[in-house]
Amino acid sequence: EVQLQQSGAELVRPGTSVKLSCKVSGDTITAYYMHFVKQRPGQGLEWIGRIDPEDDSTKYAEKFKNKATLTADTSSNTAYLKLSSLTSEDTATYFCTTEGNNYAFDYWGQGVMVTVSS
């Protein structure tokens, strides 16, 4: 069974950066596009972008192009989301998810809460 294990909650200062990890087990990460989704407290889901771990190609939602950076390490089967120049607007839960052959988000991480506060 495929499982996605995300790193722990983060409390970070405004203006800094944070790097979140998402480790895939039960399959090789290169079998999937890896996506990241943002959910602000009490709000809906917002797509950030995706990476193809096979060739490191990325696609981002326009509003996250200067905010998020997606990378992947095939040796550790892990995808990463780096968020930069953090503000209170970045306080949210971030999910990683895999895109399956049916173009749906088949497997989800548990989510990681990022709190931006001084």
Place this chain on the structure above:
Amino acid sequence: DIQMTQTPSSMPASLGERVTISCRASQGISNYLNWYQQKPDGTIKPLIYYTSNLQSGVPSRFSGSGSGTDYSLTISSLEPEDFAMYYCQQYDSSPWTFGGGTKLELK
């Protein structure tokens, strides 16, 4: 960007009731529409892909339909574990976008 509008935003319902959640796209999305369930603990589960196909392990009381800009998720007879948030998501064009969500609550 394609805007996805879900209605209603919340829905009180009873056990055993049949409910339908609607999702409207701001332009045609050629059936490229998925549905997800989010539980209060934050866990997200895929339910339906490509408008009407059940994901593996999803009970048959869930069904999806639609075309063009209008889509729906129906639960034929509510079970206790169905009270959760539901989201539609289009993948016709990037950026992939989600509906605002529907909270299914126990009446």
